[in-house]
Amino acid sequence: MEILTPKNQFICDKCNKTILKPADGYVQWLINEDNQYYGFKVVHYKTNSNLKLKNLCVFYLNDPESKNLPLSKFTGESGLALMLNLLNEKSIKDKSRILDINEFIKFIRRLHISYYEQVNNIYNLKYIKNERSTLFPENLKHLLECANV
Numbered sequence: 001m002e003i004l005t006p007k008n009q010f011i012c013d014k015c016n017k018t019i020l021k022p023a024d025g026y027v028q029w030l031i032n033e034d035n036q037y038y039g040f041k042v043v044h045y046k047t048n049s050n051l052k053l054k055n056l057c058v059f060y061l062n063d064p065e066s067k068n069l070p071l072s073k074f075t076g077e078s079g080l081a082l083m084l085n086l087l088n089e090k091s092i093k094d095k096s097r098i099l100d101i102n103e104f105i106k107f108i109r110r111l112h113i114s115y116y117e118q119v120n121n122i123y124n125l126k127y128i129k130n131e132r133s134t135l136f137p138e139n140l141k142h143l144l145e146c147a148n149v
């Protein structure tokens with residue numbers, strides 16, 4: 001098993017194959033009636049799909065409530081700033097812009113905590129989410145190396 005480059009390579013939520021660099025992916029999500037964001041997915045650009053079939057890596061196909069931005073907007077320090085801004089933003093009726101804070105924190109971890117993306121794909125991290133120490137990069141790296149044998 002090859003270890004993905006932390007914070008630079010990701011796993012497509014549609015085809016489960018590696019997105020080799022941020023420029024090869026985009027982020028798709030949904031908006032509810034209160035203009036709150038949820039259901040964040042990381043997928044290949046249509047043209048970069050490993051499966052070479054048009055639209056195959058679009059997660060919310062033909063969904064009028066879906067939005068998307070290039071993955072590169074969410075990576076790096078500017079990407080983290082964008083995500084923190086969204087966490088802090090208000091929608092209408094003084095509701096949070098982000099519908100599900102736990103879901104969004106997981107999304108931040110996928111893009112900004114080294115090794116989280118790949119470990120999360122191998123193990124079901126929701127069962128160990130209460131073990132705070134597991135979610136540190138050095139421990140995630142260890143889990144990845146254990147999976148590598």
Ligand SMILES: [Zn+2]
Nearest residue numbers: 012015044057
């Ligand atoms: Zn894909």
